[in-house]
Amino acid sequence: MGIAYGRADAPTPANPYLGPLGTATMHGDAGSSDTTPLAGPIPGAPVSVYPLGAACPTLLQGSDAMVVGLCTAIAGQVPTVFLFDPGAVGPVGGALASLPLAKGSLLGGVYAYLDNADRLVVVDGGQRLVRVAHERGADGAWRLTATVAADLGGVVPVGDNVTGLVPDWDGNVWFATGHGVVGFVGLDGRVTRVALPPGETVANSISSAPHGGVAVASTHALYEFGVKDGAPVELWRAAYDRGGARKPGQLSWGTGSTPTYFGPVRGDEYLAVVDNADDAVNLLVLRAGTGERVCAVAVPVGGSENSPIGVGSSVFVASTYGYPYPTVPDGAGPAIPANAPFGGGLSRVDVTADGCVPIWDSPIRSAAVPRLSLADGGIHTLRRSGPEVTTPVDGFDYIVVDPDTGAVRSATPLPGTIAQDPLQMAGLITRDGGLWQGTITGIVRVG
Template identity: 80%
Template sequence: MLSAIRHRVLAPTHAAACALLLACVWAGPASAAPPVTGPLAANPFLGPLGTATMHGDAGSSDVTPLAGPAPGSGVTVYPLGAACPTLLEGSDGLVVGLCTAIAGQTPTVFLFDSGAPGPVGGALASLSLTKGSLLGGVYAYLDNEDRLVVVDGGRRLLRVAHGRGDDGVWRLTATVQADLSGAIPQGDNVTGLVPDWSGNVWFATGHGVVGFVGRDGGIGTVALPSGELVANSISSAPNGGVAVASTHALYELRARAGDPEILWRSAYDRGSARKPGQLSWGTGSTPTYFGPVRGDEYLAIVDNADDLVRLIVARSGTGEQVCSLPVPVGGSENSPIGIGASIFVASTYGYPYPTVPEGAGPAVPASAPFRGGLSRVDLTADGCVPVWDSEVRSAAVPRLSLADAGIHTMRRVGPDATTPLDGFDYVVLDPATGAVRTSIPLPGTLAEDPLQMAALITRGGALWQGTITGVVRIG
């Protein structure tokens, strides 16, 4: 076990110290891992649970109540000429994708039939939005009327509806809910978006403005300290909390008298530089709410410490740190999976992103092998306890299904020093042991690169995975 972990330690100059530390804190898999179970909180202002946000729900659990594809399922590739990080399914069974066109990097909304391919590249309709930053217009959600809620590059809060006309043609129509140009400075863009349990639409910008649009149309904002950026999405919980992770600290806020109020701030170790395989200098986590009773007792992120990154778990409402545990994943750009008392962390260290956002800063080192890794940690009365560590090279944001008790992801196939000839497999892992129990190869190579994007599991039992050039459908 230790030899498998030791070869993934990131900083060669600290290899001996890291290996010694791992020997102390990472004792290997538990003899009998407890079952993975727990509640998921359904936000009344979101679409169906598990399919309405990039991370499944308002708490960003990356857990779904739906079952994934059956073993031996077929694979369909939809070439769209766009990378598709956000794929969502509404109550009508249609899939809405928010993608970024390769030509011009224009945010584009696509509409799909979840059960069958459409007439052109799988899409029934498409709609281009105003371009912003690389991460602007990436995070969006479906509301309880199956409308895509997104902020475009013009700093307008949009609700994009879909419908079929008398001519039988599907169309996407955008309606402006609020103009945020007075609240968001020119040159800044929204990177995170989520509703709270009162119906306020919360947003966070790349340059650290956090705010919400109330149901009455009022807009309230608060600025994070100078120099703190927000490079990931945000999360909300039934307790009224909204979690934001900046490049320096984890925050929890709430709405109070028409304005955001910061309940607490907890700084974390952001390391000395951005790591290869990450898009910002700081945590790569969208904060994850989880817990065994309501599903929002705790918050989890992964820090960016130089040697071994740490899983940090804080108590929601107070920010009290529950644990800070080194995990052998190198670095992570992905949100942890959180359900009940279990957390799963995937490594993206060394993943070959073709570009990074402006202002992300240089990676140190400039590049590294992508060795992957996925770890399970359980929260007990004694704190955080490591359960297992898998060597799977996850190339996507993993998704845990409560219905089929599997962790669904895409695995990069090839040497640690990645090449354009690498292939990809759809795999399902056993959350009790980390063992791979299903593997289906994808056709082609680089065109099917999932680029660490999140998958969607639909109510029909299919898995939709965004890729660098479109969408892959399994099932």
């Protein structure tokens, strides 16, 4: 395909404490590459809708092919775990079992992952690290059971909640809280922590890499942490331009990126985030391990709440500027301007010996976190149709984008309108070639 992501020497590293590569985290893997080794739906694949009465930002698939969803119920905003069998749809909206968790903040419980035993690992609203397993009883019914692995109540302040969660390559479970606490639970169950500078918050998830680094993006800076003497230690801090205020279409005043590890040889040489500069936002690429800035290049996306796709020497950035979120987290601050049209935009930038080089810009109005399939060579996402000034009757299409050119290869209209709004959530490409996309009211399945 003439692009670095197709090179055999640009693997996506597999974390031994995670489930299958591409399906164990919201962003595909520990490095948050937003890639998958699986192929997506073929053109003309059937579309199904699972109404759950809940928004579903996290959809994951384990080694047993079961799909686990972490959703937030519309009634009461209660985080709820759902279990699905792609090959045997259940009687109520497709769910075979469900389990409510203790309620936290709006963002608490959004980020979770499947471990190497296919258990959902999440911190609930009671500041407990829990592992949710699923099993089928003698009566044939599926059940979800939660086991407390650690209590974070002693290190997470009252009123704070965990927003990011990821294991490192030694099995430590790292976390970051909204109010700027970073720490990990060791294999022995001991919990250690450090605090970011006052005023810095964390609104997105965190990432880890084989070299031992754990990347955290606060509302002021990008960090990489490591382990020293059994405790977290800051390796480096790189401030970025956070602009004068939160932008419409973002959920915090600062970067909207979960940091993305990528690289052409090991797959973790670089880190990428998008800043929040006032005039034109920039894709920032830094060297993992040192924090040295490789390049900063303006991208015409207005602003982005999405994690960039990163693979080989290429980065893809989608715009969320102006996206009509129905609510924002407490403390996010006012947006300036208060609202804006959703014009969209998707850009590709390559890292070369001469710096970052823009390759193409597309006007695609991506309404979900795009996912690049390394198997079929397409970028999979949902597109919002209708005028730039969004309305409740806007429709949505499932589309596949050519990463070489930015052109749309195929488009499949979805049934309904606002009920299928994916709210810039991440989709899941499953082992059977399906796409599962969380929406404001449940799940849309293509294939």
